[in-house]
Amino acid sequence: MFRRLSKGINFLFGKKLQREKIFITNSLEFLERKRNIDKNYFDYIRIATLELISFEINKKNLRGNVAELGVYKGKFARYINLYFKERNLYLFDTFEGFDKRDVNKEINEGFSSGSQDFTNTSVASVLRIMPFPEKCIPVQGFFPESAKNINERFVFISIDADLYEPVYEGLKFFYKNLVNGGYIFVHDFNNDHYKGARKAVERFCGEENICFTPIPDAAGTVVITK
Numbered sequence: 001m002f003r004r005l006s007k008g009i010n011f012l013f014g015k016k017l018q019r020e021k022i023f024i025t026n027s028l029e030f031l032e033r034k035r036n037i038d039k040n041y042f043d044y045i046r047i048a049t050l051e052l053i054s055f056e057i058n059k060k061n062l063r064g065n066v067a068e069l070g071v072y073k074g075k076f077a078r079y080i081n082l083y084f085k086e087r088n089l090y091l092f093d094t095f096e097g098f099d100k101r102d103v104n105k106e107i108n109e110g111f112s113s114g115s116q117d118f119t120n121t122s123v124a125s126v127l128r129i130m131p132f133p134e135k136c137i138p139v140q141g142f143f144p145e146s147a148k149n150i151n152e153r154f155v156f157i158s159i160d161a162d163l164y165e166p167v168y169e170g171l172k173f174f175y176k177n178l179v180n181g182g183y184i185f186v187h188d189f190n191n192d193h194y195k196g197a198r199k200a201v202e203r204f205c206g207e208e209n210i211c212f213t214p215i216p217d218a219a220g221t222v223v224i225t226k
């Protein structure tokens with residue numbers, strides 16, 4: 001019944017929905033295992049890809065931690081924490097918004113205005129929304145300086161720092177510490193409001209001869225594997 005309804009909505013309103021960048025579609029029709037997907041997170045592709053990847057990593061019993069660089073209020077990090085509940089989750093952020101060193105580069109290179117405000121958050125408020133806060137390790141400060149004393153291996157990292165410098169530095173730091181079989185998400189690769197993210201991925205992957213897969217989630221994430 002819902003399938004028919006969805007097809008009807010697409011038939012009647014599909015063009016309008018596409019203009020609003022909304023797509024109603026079926027997904028994983030023939031997969032039988034139960035998946036835990038929060039219907040209130042309005043970026044199905046981002047969260048469903050994370051869930052699929054967590055399944056592969058956990059099935060292989062890969063050893064290592066998970067991380068996010070660019071946490072803000074923790075809205076995506078909470079799902080990393082949920083899907084990798086046995087692993088330590090490193091949370092890298094200034095928790096005070098962009099740093100002016102990175103913003104200067106954005107403006108000089110014409111990548112973005114760097115004017116978005118991410119200051120209204122805190123470590124405490126992020127930990128409050130985590131399903132397993134005891135597994136979370138906040139690393140507050142300017143990245144990459146904040147990672148100087150971190151000597152860990154990672155199975156999954158979400159890089160969502162928007163700007164060229166932290167994305168490039170994030171790739172340098174995390175790719176060398178990524179285990180074989182691990183994954184990195186870089187948010188905003190296909191986002192024309194933050195052109196530095198794509199530039200950073202293209203530069204790093206070109207230098208290291210690494211391939212990547214763009215996915216059609218809301219902000220145009222790219223997935224890198226090792």
Ligand SMILES: C[S@@+](CC[C@H](N)C(=O)[O-])C[C@H]1O[C@@H](n2cnc3c(N)ncnc32)[C@H](O)[C@@H]1O
Nearest residue numbers: 070072075076093094097118142143160161166
């Ligand atoms: C778009 S927000 C992250 C959103 C979050 N991942 C989500 O899905 O809700 C970007 C974050 O990157 C952080 N950030 C950007 N550059 C940084 C740097 N050099 N060091 C630490 N944090 C940085 C900002 O403070 C901001 O909180």
